[in-house]
């Protein structure tokens with residue numbers, strides 16, 4: 615059996631051990647210490663602007679805190695990007711709020727500004743003005759951020775940016791992670807950098823930042839004893855884990871370059887194939903970290919070869935690939951939710967495939983992968 619190629623495995627720098635050892639040597643092994651504060655500073659410096667960062671134990675926790683900070687309560691409406699990983703939506707359900715799904719636009723595959731506005735108007739008409747709009751920069755590709763912000767401003771609705779997949783991407787020269795009233799990152803094992811598991815909440819509003827720290831550490835009042843006037847959460851990040859993050863931040867610019875290089879390699883090898891299209895930056899304003907390189911396979915133009923034919927051919931060669939996220943309005947658990955869109959994301963889901971995109975892929979690996987795809991699609 616040939617060596618396994620994974621879709622996006624962790625890629626350590628080798629320096630993680632030194633930061634972890636420092637935490638152990640100093641006996642700062644819980645949720646405070648130099649690694650936590652250092653990691654937060656590293657993130658702030660990298661994302662830029664006025665953003666301040668609070669690191670937590672997962673991206674999902676950061677999203678949950680963000681919803682609470684933005685004032686989402688039971689039965690409120692939250693507008694959500696429909697094509698995403700389920701963790702974008704789960705925190706809406708933790709609160710007992712109502713997610714309203716908005717479909718994709720074809721250029722970036724992210725939330726459609728047209729259907730976003732339609733959804734807002736329709737919610738207002740039934741007396742339920744949305745509390746928050748949550749969008750995603752899918753697979754690293756920035757959404758139509760300016761259009762989304764214009765709509766949010768027009769209707770005075772708060773914006774939550776799920777930048778879990780887009781650390782290192784930017785839009786109009788400003789980094790993803792700095793575009794929401796609150797933005798969220800993930801350091802899960804498959805992301806562009808990892809702490810094994812972890813996340814961060816970013817905001818330029820110091821009040822959100824202060825409250826996020828407070829809520830993430832059990833909402834303890836200032837008193838000599840343990841006093842609580844609010845419900846809190848145990849969402850802090852361990853100082854040991856944060857050490858892994860510090861070492862990963864040192865190589866983040868390289869990781870972005872490596873992922874973009876994979877993407878360029880795939881394009882040079884596969885661009886002229888009929889029926890195969892890439893997720894592509896629509897204009898120079900959009901800069902994707904190309905966390906995952908994704909393609910669409912249109913069986914109408916490939917002589918009937920489907921996405922699944924390619925996925926299975928790769929699997930036979932011990933190469934992992936994966937369909938795009940299944941849209942939320944097609945998930946059994948969200949079948950009851952309202953949906954606005956034109957089914958663009960359903961077509962993306964039917965045709966879309968995420969290719970191996972790890973930052974440690976070699977030219978040989980990439981060659982192996984593209985050979986299999988070409989063998990499926992190019993008639994000899």
Ligand SMILES: *Cc1c(COP(=O)(O)O)cnc(C)c1O
Nearest residue numbers: 672673674699701702778800802
């Ligand atoms: C990974 C991911 C998350 C969740 O992050 P975790 O750190 O795994 O909890 C949220 N949203 C999107 C779009 C993701 O890809």
